Amino acid sequence: MGAKYSLVVPIYNEEENIAELYRRLSDMANSLDGEAEFILINDGSRDRSLVILRELHQKDGRVCYLSLARNFGHQIAVTAGLNFARGEAIVVMDADLQDPPELIPEMVDRWQQGYQVVYAQRTQRRKENWLKRLLAFGFYRVLRHLADVEIPTDTGDFCLMDRQVVAVLNAMPERNRYIRGLRAWTGFHQTAILFERDPRYAGKEKYTFGKSLALAINGLVSFSKVPLRLATYLGLAAAAISLLMAVLVLYWRFFAPNSPLTGFAAITVVVFFLGAVQLICIGILGEYIGRIYEEVKGRPLYTLSEVGGFPQR
Template sequence: MRHIAARSNSHRSTKKISVVIPAFNEQENIPVLVQALRKVLDKLTYDYNVIFVDDGSKDGTISVLRTLNNLDGRIEYIKLSRNFGHQNALKAGLDHADGDCVICMDGDMQHPPELIPAFLSKWEEGFDIVYSRRISTENISWFKRATSNMFYALVNRLSEIHMEPGTADFRLIDRKVADALLQFNEIDPFLRGIIKWLGFSQHGINYSADIRYSGKSKYSLSRMIKFAFQGITSFSIRPLYFAVYLGFAFSAITGVCLPYVLYSYYTGNTNIGYASAGWASILMSIFFLGGLQLIIMGIIGIYVGKIFLQSKLRPNYIIQSTSIKQPQYDLVEF
C-alpha cells in the first residue's frame, strides 16, 4: 500500500473551506475580490480561509496581501520567489490548503464568488469535484472565443481526456481529491486535465463570466499556444502518431507529384510547364521533406524536453515567504 501525507481535520467540528487564488500583478483586484468573497462566505455556516499565491508580482500585490492578513488572519498568502506560472502557483495553493474542500478561482473578478454556494450545495450532495462551465461570451473578443474553442477541440482530439468547452480552473474539489493531487510532481502541470483524469464523481455548473475589474489578461497568444501544447503533451502521445501519419501523407503527395516532375523535365512539354534543372530537387526536398522533418522533430523535441526537465527533479515552485503556519499531517491509505 502506498501512503501519502494528508492534512488532519479531525479536530474541527465545523467544516472548513479553503479558497485558493493565484495572483500576478493584481494589487487593484485583490481588495475588491476579498470584499466580494466575504459577502458570500460570511453568510455560510462554514469556517474558511482564503489563500492568495503571489506568483512573482512586480507591483504592490504582496504589500496588499500582508495588510489584509494583518487585518484578518483568514486572508493568508504565499509569496513565491519568482514567477513560476499560473498552474504552479495554483499547485502551491492546493498543496497548502487545509480545508475539507478547496475552491480554486482567479483573482481578476471574472470568476463570480456568488457561485460558491452552488458549488457547496453539490458538494454536500456527494460530488467530489464541482467544476464551472462558462456559457456567456458577450464580454470576450471573437479572437479569444475562437482560440478558446480551438484549444478545447485540440485537447479533446489529441489527448486521452475530454474537456467540456468553457471549463477552466474555477472549481471545488473535496479533501480526498486535494490529497490525491499531493502525489503529483509533474513539471508544468496541467491541473484542469489532471483533475479530469483523476475521476471521482464530478458535476458541472454553468455561469456567466464577469468583466475583469482591473488590469489586462496575463494570457497572451504565445502563452495560450504554449498552454495548449502543455495540455496535449501531458496526457497523450497521439501527436507522435500524428507525425507518423503526416509523414505518410507527405510521402504520398511526393509520389503523386513525382511522375509529373519527371515527365515535364525530360519532355519539356510546354502544355504542362517546363521544369528547369534543379527545380525538382529543391521543391521536393525543401518544401516536403524539410518541412516535414521540422514538424516531426519539433513534436519529438517537446516530449524529450519534458523528460529532460522531469529528470532534474526540481520543485514546481519555491516559497519566499508565507503567512501559513506549518500544517499537521496524518497518514492516509489509498
C-alpha cells in the same frame, strides 16, 4: 485553524483587484456553513500585491498567503495553494474576479450532494473579442477529441474539489501541470455549474495570447499522443508524394522532355515540402522530449520566499 473550506487564489500583479476580491470573498464566506481560509498566492508580483496580502493577513486571520520566490506561472501557483490547503473542500479561482465568488455556495451545495469535483462551465465570455472566443471554442473541442481523458469543454480552473481529489493532485509529481486536465484525469464524481464569465474587474489582462498558447500546447501534449502519430502520418504522406514525384520525373524525362513542369521549379517545391515536414516532425518530438527533460531533472515545482498564516513546515 480548523477550516472547512479553502479558497485558493493565485495572484500576479493584481494590486487593483485584491481589495474587491477580499470584500467579495468575505461576504460570500459569511454565508457558508463552516470556517473558510483564504489562501492567496503571490506569484512573483512586481507591484504592491504582496504588501496588500500582508496587511490583509494582519487584519483578518482567515487570510493566509504564500509568496513564491519568482514568477513560476499560474498553474504552479495554484499547485502551491493546493499543497497548503487544509479544508475539506478546496475552491480554485482567479483574482481578476472573472470567476464570481458568489457562485461558490452553489458549488458547495453540489459538493454536499455527493459530487467530489464541481467545475464552472462558461456559457458566455462577456466583453472578450471575437477572435479570442473563437480560438478558445476551437481549442477546447480539439482537446476533447484528442485527449486520452474526457476534459470538459469551456472550463477553466474555477472549481471546487473534495479533499480526496486534492490529495491525488498533490501526489502527482509532474512538472508541466495542466490543472483542469489533471482534475479530469483523477475521475471521481464530477459535475458542472453553468455561468457567464464576467469581464476583468480592474487592471490589464495578465494571460496574454502567448501564455494562453503555451498553456494550450501544454494541455494538448500532456494529455494526447496524437501529435506524435501526426508526425508519423506526415512522414508517410511525404514518402508517398516523393515516390509519386519520382515517377513523374521519369515520365517527364523520357516522354515529355519539354514540359514546363520539369526543371528547377519542381525540384524546389519538393525540397521545401520535405523540409517543412521534417521541421514539423522535429518540433513535435521536441515538445515531448522537452517535457521528459523537465521531469528527469527533478527540481522542486516552486520555491517560497515568504509564508504567512501557516504553521512552520
